[in-house]
Amino acid sequence: TKGKTHYGSGGGYNHFAGRDASRAFVSGNFTGDGLTDSLRDLSSTEVKSVVDWRDFYLRSYKYVGKLVGRYYDSQGNPTKYLKGVEAKAARGAQL
Numbered sequence: 001t002k003g004k005t006h007y008g009s010g011g012g013y014n015h016f017a018g019r020d021a022s023r024a025f026v027s028g029n030f031t032g033d034g035l036t037d038s039l040r041d042l043s044s045t046e047v048k049s050v051v052d053w054r055d056f057y058l059r060s061y062k063y064v065g066k067l068v069g070r071y072y073d074s075q076g077n078p079t080k081y082l083k084g085v086e087a088k089a090a091r092g093a094q095l
Contacts, residue, residue, distance in 0.1 A: 002060070002061055002062065003061060015030055015031075015035055016035075018067075019035065019037075019067070020036075020037035020067050020069055020070065020071070021034070021035040021036065021037070022036075022037050022038075022039060022050050022053075022054075023035075023036050023037070023038055023039060023042070023050075024036075025049065025050050025053045026042060026046045026049050026050055037069060037070045037071065038070075039085055039088075043092070044088045044089065044091040044092035044095065045092040045095055046092070047085055047088045047089045047092055048088075048089040048090075048092030048093050049092075050085070050089070051085065051086060051089040052089075070082075071085070
């Protein structure tokens with residue numbers, strides 16, 4: 001794929017492949033606890049930054065599916081957590 005050299009084996013961002021490590025996009029912590037999908041305790045502007053990254057990837061990369069977990073269920077539907085994150089990001093956009 002387009003990002004194979006970055007996200008594939010040995011790539012600088014391979015720690016993102018196959019997992020939701022949303023928090024690392026704003027925390028800069030790309031190891032251990034930082035590679036998590038939890039956005040708890042982030043400010044609304046930090047959450048907006050994560051949503052902006054998501055939107056960038058949706059525009060820039062070939063869509064292959066959603067990662068089932070906190071934000072999407074097994075049917076690919078948004079969960080209540082994703083709706084909460086998007087609401088918090090909208091508040092961040094107003095700041």
